[in-house]
Amino acid sequence: MPKVHSQFICQQCGYSQSRWAGKCPSCDTWNSLVETVKQVQSSRLKVQNKGKVYKLSEVKTEEKGRRGTGEAELDNILGGGLVPGMVVLVAGEPGIGKSTLLTQVATGWKGKKVLYICGEESAGQVGLRVTRLGNRKAGDVLLMESTDADEIVGKIEEEKPEMVIVDSIQTLTTSELMGTAGSVGQVRECAQRLTWQAKRLEIPMFLVGHVTKEGNIAGPAVLMHVVDTVLWFEGERSQSLRLVRVVKNRFGPTDDVGVFEMTERGLVAVGNPSKLLLAQRVKNVSGSVVSVVMEGTRPLLVEIQALTTPSAAAIPRRIATGVDFARMQTLVAVLSARAGLRLSDVDIFVNVTGGIRLADRGVDLAICLAVASAFLNRSLPAEVAAVGEVGLLGEVRKVAGLDRRVKEAKKLGYKVASAESGKSVAAAITKLLV
Ligand SMILES: [Zn+2]
Numbered sequence: 035m036p037k038v039h040s041q042f043i044c045q046q047c048g049y050s051q052s053r054w055a056g057k058c059p060s061c062d063t064w065n066s067l068v069e070t071v072k073q074v075q076s077s078r079l080k081v082q083n084k085g086k087v088y089k090l091s092e093v094k095t096e097e098k099g100r101r102g103t104g105e106a107e108l109d110n111i112l113g114g115g116l117v118p119g120m121v122v123l124v125a126g127e128p129g130i131g132k133s134t135l136l137t138q139v140a141t142g143w144k145g146k147k148v149l150y151i152c153g154e155e156s157a158g159q160v161g162l163r164v165t166r167l168g169n170r171k172a173g174d175v176l177l178m179e180s181t182d183a184d185e186i187v188g189k190i191e192e193e194k195p196e197m198v199i200v201d202s203i204q205t206l207t208t209s210e211l212m213g214t215a216g217s218v219g220q221v222r223e224c225a226q227r228l229t230w231q232a233k234r235l236e237i238p239m240f241l242v243g244h245v246t247k248e249g250n251i252a253g254p255a256v257l258m259h260v261v262d263t264v265l266w267f268e269g270e271r272s273q274s275l276r277l278v279r280v281v282k283n284r285f286g287p288t289d290d291v292g293v294f295e296m297t298e299r300g301l302v303a304v305g306n307p308s309k310l311l312l313a314q315r316v317k318n319v320s321g322s323v324v325s326v327v328m329e330g331t332r333p334l335l336v337e338i339q340a341l342t343t344p345s346a347a348a349i350p351r352r353i354a355t356g357v358d359f360a361r362m363q364t365l366v367a368v369l370s371a372r373a374g375l376r377l378s379d380v381d382i383f384v385n386v387t388g389g390i391r392l393a394d395r396g397v398d399l400a401i402c403l404a405v406a407s408a409f410l411n412r413s414l415p416a417e418v419a420a421v422g423e424v425g426l427l428g429e430v431r432k433v434a435g436l437d438r439r440v441k442e443a444k445k446l447g448y449k450v451a452s453a454e455s456g457k458s459v460a461a462a463i464t465k466l467l468v
Contacts, residue, residue: 039072039211040052040069040070040071040072040211040212041069041070041072042054042055042069042070043067043068043070044066045066045067046058046061046063046066047061047066050070054067054069055067068218068219069211069212069213069217069219069220069223070219070222070223071211071223100114100115100116100117101115101238102115102116103115103116103142103143104139104142104143104144105135105139105142105301105303107278107293107294107303108135108139108278110290110292111265111278111280111286111290111291111292112280112283112285112286113285113286113287113290116238117262118236118238119234119235119236119237119238120232120238120239120262120263120284121228121229121232121233121238121239121240121241121260121262121263122238122241122261122262122263122264122265123203123240123241123243123257123258123261123263123264123265124240124241124242124243124267125244125257125264125265125266126244126266126267126268127245127246127267127271128244130267130276131267131269131276131294131296131301132201132202132242133155133242134163134167134296134301135278135294135301136150136199136201136240136242137160137163137167137300138167138300139197139199140175140197140199141164141167141175143174143196143197145174146174146196147174147193147194147196147197148174148176148195148196148197148198148199149176149178149189149190149195149197149198149199150176150177150178150199150201151178151180151186151199151200151201152177152178152179153180153181153200153201153202153204153205153206154201154205155201156179157178157179160177160201161177166298167299167300168299176193176195181205181206181207181215182206182208182209183206183207183208183223183224183227183228184208184209184210184227186200186206186228187227187228187230190228190232190235190237191231191235194235195237196237196238197238197240198237198239198240199240199242200228200239200240200241200242201242202241202242202244203224203225203228203241203243203257204221204243204244206220206221206224207220207224208220208227210223211223218256221243221256221257222256222260225241225257225260225261226260228241229260229261241261243257258281258282261282262282262283262284263280263282263283263284264280264281264282264283265278265279265280265281266279266280266281267279268389268390268391269388269389269390270388273388273389274295274296274297274310275293275294275295275296275304275307275388275389275390276294276295276296276301277291277292277293277294277329277390278291278292278294279291279329279330280330287330289330290331290332291329291332293307293332293334295310307334308334308335308442308445309446310388311334311335311336311337311387312324312335312336312446315337315387317416318416319413320407320408320410320411320412320413321339321340321341321404321407321408322337322338322339322404322407322413322414323337323338323340323400323401323403323404323407323420324336324337324338324400324418324420324448325337325338325396325397325399325400325419325421326396326421326439326440326442326448326450327392327394327396327397328394328434328435328438328439329394333435333438333439333441333442333443334442335419335442335446336386336387336388336390336392336397337386337388338357338385338386338397338400338401338404339385339386339387340382340383340384340401340404340405340408341382341383341408342377342380342382342383342408342409343380343381344379344380344381345379345380345381347381350377350379350380350381350382351381351382351383352366352381353382353383354385355383355384355386356385356386356389356390356391356392357386357391357392357397357401358393361398361401362382362384362401364426365398365402368402368424368425368426368428368459369405369406369459372427372428372458372460373402373458373459373460374460375405375406375409375410377405377409380409382405384401384404394433395423395433396421396422396433396434396435396439397421398422398423399420399421399422399423399424399430399451399459399462400419400420400421402424402459402462402463403420403462403463403466403467406459406463406467407467410463410467412467412468413467413468414467414468415466415468417448417449418448418450418466419439419443419449419450419451420450420451420452420462420466421436421439421450421451421452422452424459427458428460429458429459430452430457430458430462431453432452432453433452436450436452
């Protein structure tokens with residue numbers, strides 16, 4: 035039954051109508067109509083300051099009291115802890131550790147009132163997790179089983195907790211919209227209502243947002259604009275390493291990365307992630323090359339693996355895990371054209387171990403060497419880490435933060451091969467692959 039409060043607005047052209055349609059009648063875009071609340075928002079907006087003007091000398095510049103979460107690694111990446119009214123989206127695949135981390139935060143706030151919204155699990159299940167994590171002294175955490183965003187907003191008003199955790203935003207609905215839980219309209223509207231309440235009462239809030247394996251970020255993409263900070267979980271569920279990346283932060287630096295290990299006692303900060311990442315490395319095998327990447331300000335040793343096999347298909351297969359697919363294709367083309375490797379009839383697989391995704395171009399040389407190593411069946415010296423960007427001419431370029439990378443490599447007994455050791459990919463292959 036249609037509700038009078040809602041309308042469907044095209045996200046492309048802004049056209050609106052009262053019914054949903056698969057295609058926007060105005061601009062012909064498919065699936066662009068999103069349910070939105072009509073009147074309530076306009077009255078809410080009036081709560082905020084109406085264009086007040088300040089003298090620069092009157093502006094308060096001191097930071098409002100930051101408060102630690104009890105998890106030092108998390109505080110670091112947040113820029114020193116939580117700010118009153120700060121809303122943090124914790125995004126990642128289901129089961130990767132979002133609820134575990136937030137349960138630790140909830141129970142770690144000793145003597146403080148925390149409201150934990152159980153939208154997915156029963157209060158009993160959350161209680162079990164607390165016990166499993168070994169924290170029985172969590173009596174101050176209030177567990178509320180609810181999926182009604184307005185009921186939750188009311189409860190926050192009533193209880194005035196010092197922190198709110200919503201697990202997860204995709205389970206919530208407001209009765210003013212017709213859409214089901216998890217639909218773009220509901221996710222956005224519920225997040226807006228909760229954020230509004232968090233700001234008004236100056237309560238820090240965490241929202242859990244799920245991302246699908248296929249990288250479908252419909253929910254979180256919509257949420258990113260609403261919240262202050264976005265933390266993105268990375269890692270393979272089957273492995274213990276977890277990277278928590280800051281992709282947006284209104285109150286601190288972005289691009290920082292927290293590194294955790296999933297243990298029986300929950301998520302534990304890892305002091306030496308490079309060591310953990312290379313722990314299972316098999317040395318002196320073709321197709322394995324170590325590189326040093328920069329994750330925010332932190333250098334990290336990673337292993338790139340490659341496999342090449344004769345292709346049975348008309349178009350050979352290229353599969354990249356953890357590195358950008360287009361980038362891998364470009365590098366394979368460079369290897370063919372500039373280093374004379376006949377890769378046109380082999381299937382190529384490239385993988386970054388540990389389940390992390392790399393965007394740093396400094397890993398180019400290692401990818402090239404890994405593919406060449408697998409193809410030629412020759413291995414690299416075990417203690418060499420390859421660092422360098424590769425250009426279309428087959429040249430190896432210098433990358434930022436080389437000093438830090440070299441230092442980190444040295445700690446684990448690796449020597450960095452970079453632009454200095456080989457001016458071109460072809461030269462690096464000749465020199466390093468034996
Ligand atoms: Zn449209």
